Amino acid sequence: MLNKNQQKQLNLVLFKLGLSEKEIVVYLNALENRESSVITLSKNSGLTRGTVYDIVEKLKTKGFLAETKKGKKRRIIIENPTGQFYSLLERQHNDLQQTEKMVEEILPLIKSINVSDDSRPQIRVYAGETGFKKVWDEILSTKMKEFLSITRIETFVKFVGEEFLQEVQERKLAAGISSRAINEDSPLARRMLANDEKYNRETRLTPQEFNFPSGEIIYGDNIAMFSTRQENIIIVIDSKDFAETHRMYFEMVWRFLKQKEKDDELPSMR
DSSP: OOOHHHHHHHHHHHHHTTOOHHHHHHHHHHHTSSSBOHHHHHHHHTOOHHHHHHHHHHHHHHTSEEEEEETTEEEEEEOOHHHHHHHHHHHHHHHHHHHHHHHHHHHHHHHHHHOOTTOOOEEEEEEHHHHHHHHHHHHHHSOOSEEEEEEOHHHHHHHHOHHHHHHHHHHHHHTTOEEEEEEOOOHHHHHHHTTTTTTTEEEEEOOTTOOOSSEEEEETTEEEEEOOTTTOEEEEEEOHHHHHHHHHHHHHHHHHHHHHHHHHHHHHHO
């Protein structure tokens, strides 16, 4: 006999495998007995005999139940779940891959239909940790080779913690994406800078007197602007013009910081 937590867990798995609420009820009742009949399943589940009969036929088709006969009596038994469950998971995995392929094929078509003649930029607003992660999923799923960031690392950490920041670095590396970062100088930023080569990244730190209350990521034709944890919003602007302008801002600051690094090195070279 299953306890409440076990039953809840089993219900969730069966639901994810595609069974309806009534199918789960009938299946679990059949599972508790070595052999069952439509009459006993109807009595134990509280469903009508006609409903149980239809559900049993569906579960037989799906491979969860089987039927045997002893004389004139019809008996319903459980199929071996191991092979059936893994078979269902494999089919769902294949379906998901096929769906992903279809989405990739139709996205350019949808975008081409949705683009207006005046090419107005699109602005999207997200909030909180969920929004933060959603935007990063978008950044890491684009087919670009590099993204640019201007930020205070501590602001990112306050949103979702260092563990997620580490996950971003690992996913970025696996996707073959490089990055350049202008970070506010801090112990955490310097710790990240020390690992630049490992994560296909180049970082430059701003002078101590410059602080970034918010940050931004420039990727493709998009800019993602991250506010502080107090304001708790992320604004994404889909605009080639805006992205190119902010990319130029980034390059100007990047060159300034490079020159400053050279100037700082001069005394030690004399």
